[in-house]
Structures are given as C-alpha cells and as structure tokens.
Amino acid sequence: MIVEGLKAGYKLQTIGSSEEVGVYVDAVSGVSFTLYRNEVFGIAGESGCGKSTLIKAVYGYYEPSLVLRGGSARIYGAKGEEFDTTRMDRGLLEKRVWWKHMSYIPQSSMNVLNPTMRIRDHFAEILRIHVGMKKGEAYQEARKYLEEVGLPVDALSAFPHQLSGGMRQRVVIALAILLEPSLILADEPSSALDVINQKVALTLLREKQEALKNTLVIVSHDMGVHGVLTHRMAIMYAGKIVEIGRTADIFWKPLHPYTKALIESLPRLGDKSKRVGLSGSPPDLKKPPDGCRFHPRCPYAMLICSRAEPSLREIKEGHYTACWLYSEAVGEPR
Amino acid sequence: MPNREKPSMVKGLKQLLKYIATRTAAYLATIFTGVTLTYIVVKAMPVDAVENILFNIISVTAVYDPASIELLRRNLYEILGMGGSPVESYLIFIRRVFTFDFGPSIIAYPTPASEIVFNRLPWTVGLLLTSTLTVWVTGNLLGVIAGYFRDRRFAKVLESVAITLYPIPYYIMALILIFLFAYLLRIFPLGGGISIIPEKLNLEVILNILWHSILPAASLILPGALGWSFLSSRTLTMQTLAEDYTRYAEARGLPRSHILKRYILRNILLPQTTVLALSLGGIFGGALLTEIVFTYPGVGQIAYRAIFSGDVYTLMAVLFLSIIGTATGTYLLDLLYPLIDPRVRYR
Amino acid sequence: MGTVTESLRRMGKLLITLYMGNLKFRIGFTILSILVILGFAVSPFSPTNTRSWYIVPRDRPPSYEYPLGTSSMGRDILWELCASIRNSLTIAFVTAMIASHIGLFLGFIAGIRGGVIDRILMFITDTFIIIPGLPLLMVVTTVLKRYLTIPTLGMLISIVSWPWPSRQVRSMVLSLRERTFIHTAKLSGMGTFRVIVQELMPYVLGWHLINFTNTILFSIGTESGLAILGLSILDDNTLGVMIYWALNWGYALFRGIWWWLAAPVATLVLVFISFYLVSIGMTEFMHPIARR
Ligand SMILES: Nc1ncnc2c1ncn2[C@@H]1O[C@H](COP(=O)(O)OP(=O)(O)OP(=O)(O)O)[C@@H](O)[C@H]1O
Numbered sequence: 018m019i020v021e022g023l024k025a026g027y028k029l030q031t032i033g034s035s036e037e038v039g040v041y042v043d044a045v046s047g048v049s050f051t052l053y054r055n056e057v058f059g060i061a062g063e064s065g066c067g068k069s070t071l072i073k074a075v076y077g078y079y080e081p082s083l084v085l086r087g088g089s090a091r092i093y094g095a096k097g098e099e100f101d102t103t104r105m106d107r108g109l110l111e112k113r114v115w116w117k118h119m120s121y122i123p124q125s126s127m128n129v130l131n132p133t134m135r136i137r138d139h140f141a142e143i144l145r146i147h148v149g150m151k152k153g154e155a156y157q158e159a160r161k162y163l164e165e166v167g168l169p170v171d172a173l174s175a176f177p178h179q180l181s182g183g184m185r186q187r188v189v190i191a192l193a194i195l196l197e198p199s200l201i202l203a204d205e206p207s208s209a210l211d212v213i214n215q216k217v218a219l220t221l222l223r224e225k226q227e228a229l230k231n232t233l234v235i236v237s238h239d240m241g242v243h244g245v246l247t248h249r250m251a252i253m254y255a256g257k258i259v260e261i262g263r264t265a266d267i268f269w270k271p272l273h274p275y276t277k278a279l280i281e282s283l284p285r286l287g288d289k290s291k292r293v294g295l296s297g298s299p300p301d302l303k304k305p306p307d308g309c310r311f312h313p314r315c316p317y318a319m320l321i322c323s324r325a326e327p328s329l330r331e332i333k334e335g336h337y338t339a340c341w342l343y344s345e346a347v348g349e350p351r
Numbered sequence: 352m353p354n355r356e357k358p359s360m361v362k363g364l365k366q367l368l369k370y371i372a373t374r375t376a377a378y379l380a381t382i383f384t385g386v387t388l389t390y391i392v393v394k395a396m397p398v399d400a401v402e403n404i405l406f407n408i409i410s411v412t413a414v415y416d417p418a419s420i421e422l423l424r425r426n427l428y429e430i431l432g433m434g435g436s437p438v439e440s441y442l443i444f445i446r447r448v449f450t451f452d453f454g455p456s457i458i459a460y461p462t463p464a465s466e467i468v469f470n471r472l473p474w475t476v477g478l479l480l481t482s483t484l485t486v487w488v489t490g491n492l493l494g495v496i497a498g499y500f501r502d503r504r505f506a507k508v509l510e511s512v513a514i515t516l517y518p519i520p521y522y523i524m525a526l527i528l529i530f531l532f533a534y535l536l537r538i539f540p541l542g543g544g545i546s547i548i549p550e551k552l553n554l555e556v557i558l559n560i561l562w563h564s565i566l567p568a569a570s571l572i573l574p575g576a577l578g579w580s581f582l583s584s585r586t587l588t589m590q591t592l593a594e595d596y597t598r599y600a601e602a603r604g605l606p607r608s609h610i611l612k613r614y615i616l617r618n619i620l621l622p623q624t625t626v627l628a629l630s631l632g633g634i635f636g637g638a639l640l641t642e643i644v645f646t647y648p649g650v651g652q653i654a655y656r657a658i659f660s661g662d663v664y665t666l667m668a669v670l671f672l673s674i675i676g677t678a679t680g681t682y683l684l685d686l687l688y689p690l691i692d693p694r695v696r697y698r
Numbered sequence: 699m700g701t702v703t704e705s706l707r708r709m710g711k712l713l714i715t716l717y718m719g720n721l722k723f724r725i726g727f728t729i730l731s732i733l734v735i736l737g738f739a740v741s742p743f744s745p746t747n748t749r750s751w752y753i754v755p756r757d758r759p760p761s762y763e764y765p766l767g768t769s770s771m772g773r774d775i776l777w778e779l780c781a782s783i784r785n786s787l788t789i790a791f792v793t794a795m796i797a798s799h800i801g802l803f804l805g806f807i808a809g810i811r812g813g814v815i816d817r818i819l820m821f822i823t824d825t826f827i828i829i830p831g832l833p834l835l836m837v838v839t840t841v842l843k844r845y846l847t848i849p850t851l852g853m854l855i856s857i858v859s860w861p862w863p864s865r866q867v868r869s870m871v872l873s874l875r876e877r878t879f880i881h882t883a884k885l886s887g888m889g890t891f892r893v894i895v896q897e898l899m900p901y902v903l904g905w906h907l908i909n910f911t912n913t914i915l916f917s918i919g920t921e922s923g924l925a926i927l928g929l930s931i932l933d934d935n936t937l938g939v940m941i942y943w944a945l946n947w948g949y950a951l952f953r954g955i956w957w958w959l960a961a962p963v964a965t966l967v968l969v970f971i972s973f974y975l976v977s978i979g980m981t982e983f984m985h986p987i988a989r990r
Pocket residue numbers: 027028029042044062063064065066067068069070071082124238302
C-alpha cells in the first residue's frame with residue numbers, strides 16, 4: 018500500500034460553548050509511507066498523536082466529525098487491483114474493498130459485537146454478504162474456521178456478553194482475518210487485555226499473517242509489541258511521521274531526537290541507571306507549533322526548527338527521518 | 352478458554368424460582384393495596400346509591416307507604432352489602448373481588464355490575480387494542496427510519512410534527528378532530544358507537560361500527576404513533592447508531608438494509624416491547640375521555656355514569672379490571688423480558 | 699440557606715445557557731412567556747368580571763370590538779381566555795410544586811438509602827402507578843366538590859402526579875451513586891446528607907427541572923380532562939372549564955359558534971407545545987445523545 022501526503026482531522030462543532038465552534042484538530046498532517054507484501058508494520062507514538070486517526074483515514078472510515086483534507090491512500094489487492102480509498106465513496110468501499118481486500122480491528126473492541134446476535138451470526142453474515150454463501154453453508158464454514166484459528170467451537174452459539182474480554186478480542190481478530198484480506202489494520206489489538214490474553218491475541222494475528230503472507234499494520238504505544246512482532250515501523254509525533262525504518266534500526270540506531278528519547282526511556286535488562294524522560298507535553302493539535310512540531314521539547318532544537326518544517330528524508334538505506342539535524346543544508350541561518 | 356458463566360443448573364433454577372416468587376409476591380401485594388386504596392376512596396363518594404335506586408323504584412311502582420319504603424331500604428342495603436360496618440362491607444367486597452362478582456349495579460339495577468362491564472368491554476378493547484398496535488407498529492417504523500436518515504428533510508419534518516402532536520392529550524386531539532372532520536368538513540359522525548339498531552351482526556353493522564370508531568381511534572393514534580412511539584424509537588435508533596457495534600458493522604462493509612434490520616431494529620425492538628406490554632396492560636382502563644367526547648359505548652362511559660350515580664360496585668369492577676391489567680402487564684414483562692433480551696438476566 | 703440560593707443561582711445560569719444554546723427551548727420559552735404575560739400581567743386589566751354571565755352581547759363572532767368573539771354566556775372570550783390562562787397555570791404550578799418535590803424527596807431517599815426503605819417507597823410508588831389516575835381523581839373531586847378552589851384543585855391533582863418524578867429521580871440517583879466521585883466523597887468522611895447535597899444535587903437538579911415542567915404539562919392536561927367531564931371548578935375560569943361550557947351547555951359546534959371552542963383548545967395546544975419544547979430543550983441539553 019502507498020500512502021502519500023495524507024491529511025485528515027476533526028472538525029469540532031460544539032453547541033453552546035463559543036470557543037470550540039469551527040475548531041479543527043490537525044490529527045494527521047501530511048503522512049506518507051509505503052507498505053510491502055508479507056510484512057508486519059508497526060506504528061508507535063504517544064497517546065493522542067493521531068495513530069487511530071491515521072488508521073481510520075487509510076481505511077476510509079470517516080465518522081461525521083472526521084474530514085479528509087488531502088493526499089491519497091492506495092491499496093493493492095491480491096491480484097494487483099488498485100484502489101485509492103481517499104477517492105472512493107462509502108458505497109463503493111463497502112462493496113469492493115472493505116473486508117475483501119482490507120480489514121480493520123478498532124481500538125476498543127470490547128463493545129463492537131452486536132449484543133443481540135450470536136457469535137456464529139457475526140461470522141455467517143460476512144460470509145453471506147461478502148461471499149454470497151447460503152446460511153447453512155456459512156454456519157458450517159464458520160465452525161470450520163473457528164476450529165482452525167483455535168477458538169472453542171462452543172463460543173459460536175454464545176452471545177457477546179457471555180464471553181470474556183480476551184475471547185471477544187480474539188473473535189474480533191478472527192472476524193478481521195476471515196476473508197483473508199491483503200491488508201489488515203489492527204489498532205491496539207491487545208492493549209485492553211492482560212498479559213496472557215495479549216500474547217494469545219498477538220500470536221493469532223502473527224500466525225495468520227505468516228500463513229497468508231499479507232500486510233499487517235499494528236498500532237501500539239507499547240514498544241515491546243513492536244520489538245517482538247514488527248519488521249518495520251513508523252514513529253508518529255503530533256500528527257506526523259518523524260521516523261520510519263526497520264524495527265531493529267529504530268531500536269538500536271534511532272535517528273530522530275524524539276525516537277531516541279522514546280527508546281531510551283524503555284526499561285532494559287540489567288540496566289539500573291535512572292531514565293530521564295522527555296520534559297514537557299505533546300502540543301495541542303488544535304494549534305500545533307510552527308516548524309518542526311517537536312521543537313519546543315527537543316534538546317537539540319536550532320533556530321530553523323521553529324521556522325521551517327523538515328521533510329521525511331532517507332538518511333540510511335530504508336531508514337527515513339524528518340529532522341533538521343540530518344539535513345545537509347543545515348547552514349545555521351543568520 | 353471461554354469464560355462463560357455456567358452456574359450449576361440447581362443454583363440457576365433456585366435463583367430463578369426466588370426471582371419469580373418475589374416478583375409474584377410484589378405483584379399480588381400492589382394489586383391488593385391498590386384495590387383497597389381505591390375502594391376506600393370510592394366509598395367516600397357522597398352520592399348515596401341506595402337512595403338513588405329507591406327513588407327509581409318508588410317513581411316506577413308508585414309505592415308511597417313509609418313502612419314498605421323503609422323495608423325496601425333495609426333490603427337494598429342488605430343486597431348491596433352496604434348495611435353493616437365499614438369493615439364488614441370491606442370484607443364482603445374483598446370476597447366478591449375473588450369471584451369477580453361485584454354485586455348488582457346501580458346504574459342498571461339489578462343487572463350485575465360485572466355483566467355490564469363485560470358487555471361494554473369488547474368496545475373498549477377493540478378500540479384500544481387496534482389503536483395501541485397501530486401506534487406501536489407505525490410509530491416504531493417511522494421512528495427508526497427518521498432516526499436512521501436523521502439528516503434528510505422528511506426526517507426533520509416528521510420530528511417537528513411529532514413534537515407538536517406528542518404533548519397534546521388525546522381528548523384535546525379528539526376535540527380538534529371533531530372540529531375539523533365532523534364540524535368543518537362533515538365527513539364523520541359527531542359521535543356514538545353505531546347509528547343503526549343491530550338485529551344481528553352483518554356487514555352493514557360492522558361497517559357502521561367501524562365508521563363511528565375512525566375518529567376516536569384517530570384521536571388515540573395520532574398523538575401516539577407520531578408522538579411517543581415515534582419519538583422514543585427515533586431516539587433509541589440514534590443511540591444505537593452511535594454504538595460501537597453499529598459503527599463497526601458499517602466498517603465491515605455490511606449493507607445498510609442489513610444493518611437496519613439486524614443491528615438497529617433488533618436492538619431497539621427489545622426495549623420497545625416493554626412499552627408495548629405496558630400500554631397493552633393499560634387497555635382495560637379505557638380511554639375514558641375519548642369515550643365521553645365521542646359518546647362511544649365503552650367501559651369508560653360506564654365508569655363515568657357510575658361515578659355520577661354513586662354506583663360503587665360497577666365503578667370498582669371497572670377500576671379493578673384496569674388495575675389488574677396494568678399490574679399484569681408489568682409483571683409479565685418482568686418475568687418474560689430476560690427470555691427475550693439476551694443482555695438482561697433475572698436478578 | 700446558602701444551598702438554596704446557590705441552587706437558584708445555578709438554575710438561573712442553566713436557563714440562560716439553555717436560552718442561548720437551544721432552539722427548541724428558545725421557541726418554547728418565548729411562547730410560554732407570552733402566555734404568562736397574558737395570564738398574569740394582562741388579565742388584571744379586564745374591563746369586565748370574567749365570571750359573570752350576560753355582560754356583553756351573546757354569540758358574536760370575532761370582530762374589532764371583540765377580537766375573539768363572545769360566548770353564549772355573554773362573556774368576552776379574549777378576557778375570559780386571559781383569566782383562564784392565569785388559573786390553569788396556577789393550578790399546574792401548585793401541582794408541580796407539590797408533586798415534583800415529593801417525587802424529588804422520595805426518589806432521593808429511596809435511591810440514597812436503598813435496602814428496605816427503598817423497597818417500601820417503591821412499593822408505594824408502584825401501587826400509585828397501577829391505580830388508574832383519572833377515574834381516581836374523578837371520584838376524589840366528586841367527594842371534595844365543595845372544597846374545590848384553584849389551589850386545592852392543584853393539590854388534588856398532585857395526588858396522582860408524584861409517582862413518575864419519584865421513580866425518575868430514584869433511578870437517576872442510583873446511576874449517579876455508582877460513579878466514583880460519590881464513593882470518594884463517602885470515603886473522605888462526609889456525612890450522608892452532605893454527600894447528597896453537595897455531590898448529587900447539581901446533577902439531579904437539572905432533571906428535577908425537567909420533571910417539574912412535565913408535571914406542569916400533566917396537571918394542565920388533567921385539569922382540562924376533569925373539566926370536560928364537568929368535575930372542575932365550573933364557576934371559575936380555566937381553559938378546561940371554557941371547553942366544558944362550550945361543549946355541554948352551549949353546544950358550540952352544533953350551533954356554529956366555533957370560536958368559543960377554538961380559543962381554549964388552541965390555547966391549550968400552545969401551552970402543551972411550549973412546555974414540551976422547554977422540557978425537551980432541557981433534556982437535550984442534559985443528555986447530548988438526543989441532540990444529534
Ligand atoms: N472524534 C473526535 N473528535 C475530535 N477530536 C478527536 C476525535 N478523536 C480523536 N480526536 C483528537 O485527535 C487527536 C488524535 O487522536 P487519535 O485517537 O488518533 O490518537 P491516538 O494516537 O490513537 O491516541 P491513543 O493512543 O490514545 O489511542 C487527539 O488530539 C484527539 O484528542
């Protein structure tokens with residue numbers, strides 16, 4: 018998949034309190050990246066930096082307040098069909114793209130199953146609508162599939178509230194993989210779970226990805242998840258990608274000061290020295306700072322950082338960052 | 352592993368029985384208290400029924416002998432069970448409640464009160480059952496559609512209509528309808544249940560009855576179907592639309608008609624059955640004012656006449672039916688709802 | 699008392715915010731204000747006694763001299779209407795003052811104390827809910843016919859008006875009780891009463907205002923219902939009583955004196971719609987999901 022200059026954000030309209038009328042939250046501000054087949058791609062960043070918004074924008078799922086402001090997001094089907102989700106209307110996406118070529122696991126998956134429908138019907142309706150199976154056939158298929166992904170078959174006749182949180186999460190993951198799409202967008206697929214369930218859920222995702230050789234995007238603020246699971250990853254800060262590269266490079270040779278701070282703050286085995294976190298807090302996306310959005314907190318900030326925005330540049334092979342420190346043109350102006 | 356609650360069968364059954372037992376006890380207790388309270392109030396009515404009947408009998412039979420009048424009076428008190436102390440007559444009344452024999456009526460002495468009420472019941476039940484069901488079905492359908500397409504023009508128009516109709520009591524609506532259709536346009540009759548004397552039930556009689564019940568029914572249906580039923584299902588629909596599970600169903604590319612049916616309708620019909628059960632329970636109470644305004648021959652008319660002639664027993668028969676109806680509606684709902692809605696359990 | 703002035707101040711602020719921010723509330727409130735002005739500021743200037751008969755020519759259709767016409771009872775309908783608005787609103791206000799506060803009090807106690815007290819109170823409430831209200835009131839007004847005045851009628855109607863507010867407040871308190879801040883307040887050693895007043899009141903107050911409005915609606919409806927049946931204060935002016943005389947004594951429709959009936963009916967409709975708009979305006983404000 019190729020994402021180019023994607024811009025999206027929230028238009029706020031609050032009745033009554035005059036200050037918020039017409040405010041725009043610049044949550045995804047010109048994001049570009051490319052994903053390859055058969056890879057697990059991670060997106061990391063602090064809470065509120067726009068990870069979920071990016072996923073929703075790529076998926077083409079715009080809630081009333083979320084608006085697209087530019088850019089493109091092209092995805093490729095298994096046979097090489099190209100779809101630009103930013104150019105397609107809702108009906109077309111529903112019919113052609115969603116679930117067949119691309120599926121989505123939302124951030125809070127606890128309440129995403131219909132409380133009045135049995136689990137088996139959640140599977141069956143997808144098979145019937147997207148594949149055109151008959152009801153009986155769909156039920157059989159659902160049973161076969163659940164066995165295959167290692168979910169207990171008696172969950173099929175349960176209602177969502179009868180399942181534990183971990184089970185529900187696995188059901189949602191199983192739903193997302195059901196039609197074997199070429200791209201799976203998983204937004205914090207494990208963060209609401211305890212350690213054991215987290216591992217079960219992530220293993221399910223990865224095993225399926227290995228079998229299907231498709232693209233899996235995992236959003237998580239937990240760097241541990243990225244370290245174990247992802248091949249390449251992107252670091253987001255305040256609505257922008259500040260660094261992209263192989264996960265190993267990001268962990269061992271981070272370029273951007275923000276990434277460095279992020280990596281350094283991770284606890285490490287045998288290292289008892291005290292970690293110095295970043296000072297300050299991320300900017301308000303309603304009025305982001307000029308220039309590099311990180312400059313108010315950056316220990317290496319230069320004059321130019323508050324004036325002009327650095328673009329994402331390839332510094333080493335396959336390792337990109339958006340930072341003036343790595344620009345050849347760093348002639349300190351004036 | 353599935354973390355499903357699987358209490359042992361015995362424990363579950365015990366819990367269920369306990370639930371049913373407490374609900375049943377509360378049900379019977381509210382009915383008993385309600386009936387007793389009503390009885391006390393009704394007994395306080397200043398109109399003396401015995402003197403009423405006495406007056407009628409005297410004027411018909413022309414008996415003026417004071418001794419026979421006194422005898423008659425004492426007999427009447429006896430028959431009506433009104434002679435003894437208040438406690439005694441209360442006990443007599445309670446005994447009668449159990450057999451649904453409320454004693455002789457006064458408005459049509461000596462026809463039994465329960466017989467009068469049962470004769471009128473089909474009129475009221477027919478009118479209210481039809482209008483309640485119509486209200487429920489159309490109101491919900493319109494509400495779901497208006498909630499789902501809330502930004503469309505027709506949805507906004509419907510909402511304004513509903514907001515205007517909802518707060519208007521049905522009897523004021525009745526007056527408006529009479530004014531428009533019976534007075535201005537002269538389409539429908541001004542009142543009555545039927546305008547020909549029925550010898551036997553034939554098509555003409557039925558059509559005539561229907562013709563007379565159109566305005567009364569409309570006065571109940573309009574504020575209902577375009578009022579509470581519509582508004583509540585519209586609000587529920589909008590709430591359901593905002594739920595994570597509906598939005599995720601959209602994100603899975605499921606078509607609108609499917610989401611409307613399996614996600615929205617299914618989730619809002621459950622709470623809406625509550626309302627239906629309660630309003631069905633209220634049917635026996637009748638729509639007293641509609642019946643009066645349209646001179647429609649239902650139980651409401653009977654209650655009205657009973658109040659003005661101090662007919663305690665007939666009035667109690669009507670009120671008893673209505674209390675039983677409402678209480679039973681709630682009771683059955685409490686028992687059955689957990690069966691219909693998988694989200695709710697017996698507590 | 700400090701809390702009372704504080705509550706009033708809060709309510710005043712709420713009203714202003716509502717008026718500025720919610721269209722439905724604004725429309726309802728405006729119509730309502732006009733009705734209140736007609737009833738309380740204009741009606742005292744009535745040139746005639748609106749309760750006497752045959753003081754103006756009978757059965758005159760609306761004209762320059764009699765903007766709303768005159769009735770068969772020889773009354774100027776405009777002035778009778780103003781007096782009726784005043785009385786109907788007064789009755790409803792009395793009912794709402796009594797019933798919604800009983801509801802608030804009982805609902806609060808039931809919700810806060812829980813246990814046996816809750817069960818007893820809810821049992822009483824449920825009993826009152828299953829008793830058919832209108833017939834009961836009909837009987838009560840027949841019994842107390844001699845004592846009926848504008849305020850006592852309002853009091854009588856409150857007999858059947860308190861159970862719903864009570865249930866509403868109770869469920870409100872129950873759901874609020876589960877929220878963490880109440881637990882924190884309890885843990886920090888505030889007495890139960892202080893917890894109620896300081897932590898819960900601000901939340902319940904808004905709903906109380908809605909209950910109050912709805913009770914007014916209910917009371918006006920009930921009074922006009924009773925009046926149509928001839929069980930209201932027939933020698934005074936209320937909107938329902940006007941309808942009663944027009945229908946049962948004047949046969950206004952049979953005789954074509956439609957304006958006699960139209961004036962009170964149209965006014966009632968306006969009263970209902972305006973109070974309802976006020977009520978949903980407040981609900982939408984309190985419960986934003988209904989807003990979209
Ligand atoms: N529906 C919304 N309306 C308005 N603003 C929103 C909405 N959802 C998110 N935002 C704002 O957009 C910005 C990005 O939010 P987003 O949910 O994409 O962050 P995130 O990186 O996914 O955070 P988290 O790790 O907490 O999930 C935040 O500042 C947030 O406050």
